[in-house]
Amino acid sequence: MNTIALAVPAAAPTPIKRFYNYLALSPAALILxxxxxxPMGMMIGISFSKEEVGGFSLESYGRFFTDGLSLAGFCRTAAMSGLVAIAVTxxxxxVAYFLAxxxxxxRALVFxxxxxxxxxxxxxxxxxxxxILEDRGFINDVLLELGLISSPLPLSKNLFAVVVGLTHVVLPFGILSLTTSIQGIDESLERAAQMLGASRVSVIRHVIVPLSVPGIVSSLLLSFTMAASAYATPALLGGAGFKVLATMISEQVLFYIDWPFAAVMSNALLLLMLVISFIGVSFEARHRANRSGTGRGMS
Incomplete structure (x- = not known):
């Protein structure tokens, strides 16, 4: 028996319906x-001004690229955020797989x-x-009492302490993002793979992880951006010697009153997050396109 499918073109939205669609978006557009x-436009404009004099100037940008401390803070921010994103994911x-x-x-207790x-x-x-991490903190006190170390371990005022603290702060958001992605995967795919002889590890590796790539990318991007813009945790756990862009921007505004240079650092931080987000979204789109192409080829 043959069936004929008729493709009925969707009706074009009327001007009135289009107007209501724009009207519904207007509050969010106004707030953004x-x-x-x-504010972002004002900050970009301030970055091209000259302190105390005004007018157009690239002096702050030149200072950012020639000052070793600024570039070191930029690289330190990228490394710290990347480590936090990987650790959170x-x-x-x-935990997300268990919850899903x-x-x-x-389950309720774990959640x-x-x-x-x-x-x-x-x-x-x-x-x-x-x-917990300072020189006379819980970990070092226990290790010293047990005689396992002769002097306190450098667990605070460094990159390790900041990554641990930020991972603790951002981890719930990563878990929620991953849980939502895994819940969207059909459980029958796992059962089918197990019926064909695949082990639990193989099912997770070859079925669950590839299908949860959108959640993984979302967790990485969310964790990276939250860590890159964090201020309190790097300032407290990193100490005065651990400078990232967020703490350096605060110093330029509060202590040096150098708004143009602080605006340049803010633009650099924004550009870093935009580039990482673009890379993540592009990777996810390419992965989805490859998976769709594979599915069409198998059908």
Whole structure:
């Protein structure tokens, strides 16, 4: 028996319907324009001005690219954010898989524990890690009492401490992003793979992980941007010697009153996050296109 499918073209939206669509978007567009686009435009304009004199100048940009401290802060911010993004995604994936697939009565408890860090403020959590990681903190005191070390380990005032603290802050967001992605994967695919003889590890590696790439990319991007823009945790756990763009911008505004140079640093931070976001979104789109092409080839 043959069937004929008729493709009915969708009706073009009428001017009135198009007007209502634009009207529905106008509040969000207005808020983004007033509270994001205009301030960003003003900041870009300030970055091209000259301190105390005014007028157009590239002096602040030249200073940023020739000053070793600024470039070091930029590279340190990128490295710190990348490590936090990887740590959040790797640590959050098993928890997200458990939350997405488990029917256990412990699921609610695990979900509550995963979100528990968000119940306390960032400064409170950061001070908690400072007490744990400092030279006379909990870890070093225990190791010294056990005789395993002769002097305190350098666990604070460095990159390690900042990455640990930011991972703790950002981890709940990564878990939620990954959980949503894994929940969207049909469980019958896992059962089919297991019926064909695949082990649990093989199912996760060859079925779950490839299909959850959008969630992985989302977790990486969310973690990277949140870590790159963080101020309190790097300032407290990193100490005075650990400079990232967020803390350097604060110093330029509050202590040196150099708004043009602070605006240049802000633009550099914004550009860093935009480039990383573009790379992540492009990778996800290319992965989705490859998967769609593979699916059409197999059909």
């Amino acid at each position: 324009t007033v509270f994001f686009a205009l 790797v640590l959050g994936y098993p 697939r488990s029917k256990s009565r412990w 509550a524990l995963a979100l528990a860090p968000e119940l306390a403020g960032v400064v409170l959590r950061t001070y908690g890690w400072l007490i």
